Amino acid sequence: MMAIEISQQFALLLEYGVDTQGKQLSLSALAAATDIRYQTLSNLLSGKATNPRLYTVRSLCQVYSISLDYFDLPTEESCIHWLKQQRLKQAVPLVQQIKAETDVLSPKGRYNVLAMLEWLKAAVQR
């Protein structure tokens, strides 16, 4: 598995990360929220800057409520997993309840719930 570049990690953060209000942030919103220069963020995303400074990554972690450990994850898969877990931790009580109930379901039970959810999704799209 390929080691992940910081530009990719940052791209994933933009895609999956949410602020304390549960909202995704654009580069400009991020610049406004953190005082990191827009150009710095843009360079990070494009891969032009490959080795950001501590204060920059700390600020990013603060905005997205993630730990600095994120920037030491080795693969794209582990980054996505991490960010999804983070989203769950910040979720509303109803979702926390869903998590608690499904955690105790058997694998078959979970499979059945997922199948019914697919059915629901199709029903909405009709």
Add this chain to the structure above:
Amino acid sequence: MKIEIGVGIMETYLPVATQLNILFEAVLHVEERSYTLQEVSTATGISVGSLSQLRTGRIENPQLNTLRAICHFFKVPLRYFETKSEEECYALIANQEVTETNELNEIAFRATNLSEAAQQDVLTVIKWVQAAESQRKSGGGLPPLPRLEDYDDGN
């Protein structure tokens, strides 16, 4: 809410120099002494000069790769450089903090993208599946299908 990255907010964190000095003091060579700057330099690729400046605080805001190399060498997680007290540093060094790396609950994750009504429906579905599981175990048939708020068309 603006988070200023000047000296202000970074003051809540321990200075990098303090964090690094604790690592040198607490993480020992097998010979039960501190590592020398040269040893750390050779292992991490960071110059002796840079390490020295980091320890004195002359460099306060190092780059990410430098921090990663230091953490890997001293065997602490990268969040070591987010510590706000010496106690936190020692806890991480002693490996006392455990991070959970459990399997992602896919159903709950997908639910984060749904409306509240839809989330209620998900819970209804789960309860139905739970009832179905226990009824099947006790030899009964399936429970009646649930009425769902968002999708029920009255059939």
